[in-house]
Amino acid sequence: xxxxxxxxxxxxxxxxxxxxxxxxxxxxxxxxxxxxxxxxxxxxxxxxxxxxxxxxxxxxxxxxxxxxxxxxxxxxxxxxxxxxxxxxxxxxxxxxxxxxxxxxxxxxxxxxxxxxxxxxxxxxxxxxxxxxxxxxxxxxxx
Amino acid sequence: xxxxxxxxxxxxxxxxxxxxxxxxxxxxxxxxxxxxxxxxxxxxxxxxxxxxxxxxxxxxxxxxxxxxxxxxxxxxxxxxxxxxxxxxxxxxxxxxxxxxxxxxxxxxxxxxxxxxxxxxxxxxxxxxxxxxxxxxxxxxxx
Numbered sequence: 086x087x088x089x090x091x092x093x094x095x096x097x098x099x100x101x102x103x104x105x106x107x108x109x110x111x112x113x114x115x116x117x118x119x120x121x122x123x124x125x126x127x128x129x130x131x132x133x134x135x136x137x138x139x140x141x142x143x144x145x146x147x148x149x150x151x152x153x154x155x156x157x158x159x160x161x162x163x164x165x166x167x168x169x170x171x172x173x174x175x176x177x178x179x180x181x182x183x184x185x186x187x188x189x190x191x192x193x194x195x196x197x198x199x200x201x202x203x204x205x206x207x208x209x210x211x212x213x214x215x216x217x218x219x220x221x222x223x224x225x226x227x
Numbered sequence: 228x229x230x231x232x233x234x235x236x237x238x239x240x241x242x243x244x245x246x247x248x249x250x251x252x253x254x255x256x257x258x259x260x261x262x263x264x265x266x267x268x269x270x271x272x273x274x275x276x277x278x279x280x281x282x283x284x285x286x287x288x289x290x291x292x293x294x295x296x297x298x299x300x301x302x303x304x305x306x307x308x309x310x311x312x313x314x315x316x317x318x319x320x321x322x323x324x325x326x327x328x329x330x331x332x333x334x335x336x337x338x339x340x341x342x343x344x345x346x347x348x349x350x351x352x353x354x355x356x357x358x359x360x361x362x363x364x365x366x367x368x369x
Contacts, residue, residue: 130304131293131297131304131305132286132289132293132307133289133290133293133294133297137290140286140287140290141286143286144274144282144283144285144286145279145282147274147275148274148275148279149275151274151275152275155273155275162272162273162310162311162315163273163309164309164310164311164312165274165308165309166306166307166308166334167305167306167307167308168304168308168334169306170304170306170332170334171332173304182312190312190313191312191336191337192308192310192312192334192337194333194334195333
C-alpha cells in the first residue's frame with residue numbers, strides 16, 4: 086500500500102521533502118525548533134517493525150538532522166522521541182530545547198498551546214535547515 | 228575516562244546488567260513497564276555523538292528490548308525517547324503504554340508521582356524481561 090502521511094501530521098506540520106527513508110516535517114509551533122521524521126512505509130507503528138537496514142537508515146537520517154539542528158540553533162539539549170499515543174503512524178520527534186524555553190525542563194508534548202509560525206520566520210527556518218542539511222543528505226523527488 | 232552511571236539513574240532505577248553497548252535499567256515506577264538503555268561511554272549526551280557503529284548497536288539493542296517488552300506486556304504502544312533535560316547522560320527510555328494506564332495518552336514524564344515496586348513484583352518483572360531477552364542479546368560481565 087502506498088505511503089500516505091497521517092492527516093494529523095499533515096495538519097500540524099509543514100512538509101520539507103523526502104529523504105531516502107523519511108518524510109521531513111517542521112512542526113508548526115514556533116516556541117521550539119521542532120522537526121519530525123516519518124519513515125515512508127505504510128502501516129508501521131514502531132521502530133522495531135522496520136527492517137534492520139531501515140532502522141539503521143532512520144538512525145542515519147536522525148543523526149544528520151540532529152547535527153544540522155545543533156549547528157543551526159545551538160540548543161542546550163535535543164529531545165528525540167517516538168511516542169505515537171495519539172498519531173499511531175511511526176514518527177520521530179526532534180526538538181531543540183533551551184533552558185530558556187517555555188516548557189523547560191519538562192517535555193514539550195501537551196505542555197503549552199502551540200504558537201503557529203508567522204512569515205517570514207517559517208520560511209527562514211525551513212530554508213536554513215534545508216541549507217544545513219544539504220551536504221549531509223540526499224533529497225528524493227516523489 | 229571510565230563509564231559511571233549518573234547518580235540520578237542509580238537512584239531511580241534498578242540495574243539489570245550490561246549488554247554489548249548499554250547498561251539496562253528498570254525504572255522504579257510500577258505504573259508502567261519502563262526500561263532504560265544507557266550507552267556505556269562517559270560524557271556522551273546525544274545519540275549523534277556516538278560513533279555510527281555504536282548508533283547502530285544502540286538501535287539493535289533498542290529493538291531487541293522493544294520486541295521483548297511487546298512479547299511480555301502486549302502494550303498498546305511503545306514510547307521510546309532520549310530526553311535528558313534533567314539527567315544529561317545519554318539514556319533511552321522504553322515505556323510500554325496502555326490505553327488504561329494512568330497517564331494515557333500523555334507522555335509519562337512529570338505526569339504522576341512514581342509508585343515504587345514492591346517485592347515480589349519487582350523481581351518477577353526483572354526475571355521475566357531477562358528471560359525474554361535471553362535469546363536475543365548477549366550479557367557482558369563487568
